[in-house]
Amino acid sequence: MNPELQASSQPDAEPTATRATVPMWILVLLLLLLFLGGVYFDHHSGWFDAQVYRPYASAEELDAYQPKSGAAAMLAQGKRTYDMICGVCHGPDGMGKPNQAPPLVGSEWVNTKGFERLVRIPLTGLNGPLQVEGKDWNLSMAAMGAALSDADLANVLTYIRESWGNKAGPVTADDVKAVRAKLSAHPQPLNAEQLKALAE
């Protein structure tokens, strides 16, 4: 009989595992994989930042790709705010609506050289009789823009001054800030006469 078989067939021999050293190459391989994993994690994980999604690898890279608020971005933002707040009455095309709001297209109140009057209209509201492009209106507008930030209001005003054929030039947040600083704490809605008394 084969001596090995004979040895294993002994009934009372409980099989036991002996301790053996892990081969060095496995340790080296595991450490190498750990290192590569660490490098990959560092380059691709964004360190588990909740704001960082693929394809951005880190918060710094995400920051670099934030669009600057250029003229196009201002107009796009202005259009969103306009459609949400102003367009309801003045119409998505700025043509106004009978008995609701006068048109903004070609309006002498929009296409001004300065901003003194224009900025006040959304900030304080406008009441009473008003002539726009030779037509008489007699409505009241609430201070729809009082709750907007300077930048948002500037974007909306820029949008209405640069759209639908209007070409009156942009309004900046600083312009709005300057006018807002001149208002009292709870300004009353103005009327056309009071507006006309101001610089254009």
Next chain:
Amino acid sequence: MKNGTAIFLAVFVALGASWGGFVLAPEWQLGGAKQTTVLNSSELYPLGRPGEAYQGLQVYRANGCAACHTEQIRQSGVACEVVLTSAGKNPSAVSNLISTLKLNGLAKEDADAASDKITAAGGKTEIHIVASGPDIARGWGTRQSVAEDYLYDYPVQLGGLRVGPDLSNVGVREPDLNWQLVHLYAPSSVVKGSTMPPFRFLFEVHKIGKAPSPDALVFPKGSGPPAAYEIVPKPEGRELAAYLLSLHANVPLYSAPFTP
């Protein structure tokens, strides 16, 4: 049992590690997600869905829409585009310069370098950020979906299979309420070759009374009920359509920037 303690500990660690990885870590990472603002503005995002649309989410869920539709846009890349906004005082020099430069599909540093060259020649530029990926190429969105898009939805209807198109922006693609309702009632009447099953139990067929209902569906020519009958949505149908119209995840956010 031999080594009982060791086996217990090993099982405990294995299950604990997967619980930590799949439950605890995401909770740490996204559990505190809150309303954010649209990029370069103070407009809040997301706004909660209006009541009818919120009810519609439950109709969407009850009818298993997520079995065939996803609500997640993938993005695989981002690139910069240098756009000339003004040629300045020396347009020919700027146009000569531009013909030698690559202006699309640039990394941020290359876009900055190109922009600096054009500015030095007297032109004015803007750098636009453009998101790209298979879903964006299909016109399903302008940027990838991020956690904020789902903030007020419970349960989130991510979906996993695309028998039909992705619906993250269906309210932008098809903003017409009547279109949505007709599509639910008879999909192939508005989308040729659609394999979507009709959801007619969300509607009622009425005989037209003294006056037609203002809610009755307006069908394209050649489809719709016989004369003297009209199709009116039940509350569920109206809610589902309102939910579909409320699906628009297309504004730029800090975590998913692009130039609108």
